[in-house]
Amino acid sequence: MKHLFTLLLSLFVFGAATAQVDAKINAGSAITWGVNVAAEFPFGQQTAFSVGAAYSSLGLLANEVDDYRYRNLRLIPEFRYYFNPRAGFDRFYVGGYGKLGQLTGTNRDTDESVDAARAALGILTGHKWVTGGGFVFELNLGVGRAATFGGNDNDAQYAAAIGALTAIDLRMGIIVGWRIGGGRHD
Template identity: 30%
Template sequence: MKKLLIGIILFSGGLTSKAQHDISLDVLGFAFSKYGLGYEYAINKNNSVGINFNMSSKNLFDDGISNNPFYALSDGEYDYSEMNIIPEYKAFFTPNKGNDGIYMGLYGKYRTSKASGNSFTDTTGLGSIGTTDVSTSGFALGVLAGYKWKTSGALFLEATLGIGKFLSNSIKYSNALAEDDASFDEDDYIPYIGNTLAVDLRLSVKIGIRIGGGGSSE
């Protein structure tokens, strides 16, 4: 039994050393209060699949203040949190050390967000002011392009630009009475560009480390 366990460990270690794993940190996101990690697995030297996870305390597509002047004066900047899970596929056209150089690909994005403590007018009574949290979730598909520069060691730098469209969006209020206030604009709290097209934009600059591989897997 002991020999079997040792054999499994050695075999697993051999697979791990041959597989190529890129782990990265989005350093550009720090400037926008967004903190993200990425993982990428090399299928071969020209293709990879990966997943990114990030969290943010700022809505990049809004100033964080209600468009209603009265609510803006009352609330100031709303408390905000956002989480994104982004699977992606990349095709590399100019690999030199394996999965580096110019690439294009596809991505999906699942997003959740929450804006807390937002004022609205309760129209069912005497026009009193209430507060509500606005929670959103959505799913987007898009295309991406970028460049990955791999050093002679384990480190790499990567820049990515992506554009997509949200195919679904849902909005929930912690206080349903907010839906009856015509001057309460839910679009203030949805993190995408354009109320009709619902465009998603991605921009990242990453620094990372490569584990395993060998730089020329077929």
């Protein structure tokens, strides 16, 4: 956790020294009772790197008997290529993303919990709008492949909790934020 905080702090400090940073929050994360914040930094005329941190808490009925609450803390790096940007890095983009997270599944009936690490790699596409004053609105969608590590598949509790999770990683973003620095068309 200390290393994650240091990494995020370093990226935000680096971003403050660059000409343009988009500070964003994913309003769509509220669906899973979570929060997802990110900062996006340009490097080049049409490319950008984004790093985000997210926390979610979601209830899921694994089968007819087991009812689990999942808590997930994750780090999400992204690479984006923007086609024909007008105001810095905006408009239509495609890219790739990764996720690395710590997952805890807790059975709501017995309070037994299982911890695991979850990683994913995928592709994403979206569109970003930036107003003259710097307000950012973005919609995105992504799909990837996920894997879960750190447990014993032969353990019934692990299999019940983690086995309910799919190997497909889906993303949907409804993102709002603020552009700090250049690239605005005032």
